[in-house]
Amino acid sequence: MRLIKTANYVLYVIIINGPNLNLLGKREEKIYGSKGFDEIKKELDELAAGKVELLYFQSNHEGEIIDKIQQCIGNIDFIIINPGALTHYSYGIHDAISASKIPTIEVHISNIFNREYWRAESVISPAASGIIIGFGPDVYKMALNYIIGM
Template sequence: MKNILIINGPNLNLLGIREKSIYGDQSFQVYFDSLKEDFEENVELSYFQSNIEGEIIDKIHEVGFEFDGIVINAGAYTHTSVAIGDAIAAVTSPVVEVHISNVYQREEFRHQSFLAKNCKGVICGFGLESYRLGILSFLR
């Protein structure tokens, strides 16, 4: 059984409510519950969300030497946080960066990631299914 943590950053607590044309109309909790059911035989899934950069860093430090993988959507911190990128580099658990939208079809500033260099891979543009693809990358 693999232990995998999903981390969501700022404003992702508003999924299903905010900018539905970009992020869809499903809450993350509903989606997360379906992921837990789909992977229940192979994966112990945990979930953490924060709008606060330091809390995200603390969570990476807390699990980053024990868990089999971390799937992170750092939201806007992807494009601004050297500190989260450094936290990913500091731990031994592999990390996959995910995004719901295709960031390369959006504003220019979203094309830069301070996390990607330290991640196993990056998945974007598949809606909420980006998280499922990230989890699958740890199982194959």
């Protein structure tokens, strides 16, 4: 972890999105809203400007997400992750977050406890530093605001 602050220190934050989150704005708007991730990214970049350096990664493949988390070790200060459907069964992502020791905020656009019964469990949450769910696309900004305010 890089959290040794100096006058010129830059915090590095990566936002990792899992399966189907590349389809935001195109799928199930009643659940996920009408904003595409490019629009969300623009808002996040504006919020981060001059405060933190933001990186983005999206994959529909569990192994690629695990590889990315491992690549973050020693290079990234915080992870914001929306694992999508992998939330409910990816012990591999859980273990990668735990092994990385990088503070991680798990986010979900929808309230996973207010949907199908099988969505109400996250195997990722025990490895996360915190969780923000159910506030629509603003969950990303909420997580980033928390990090900026630390």
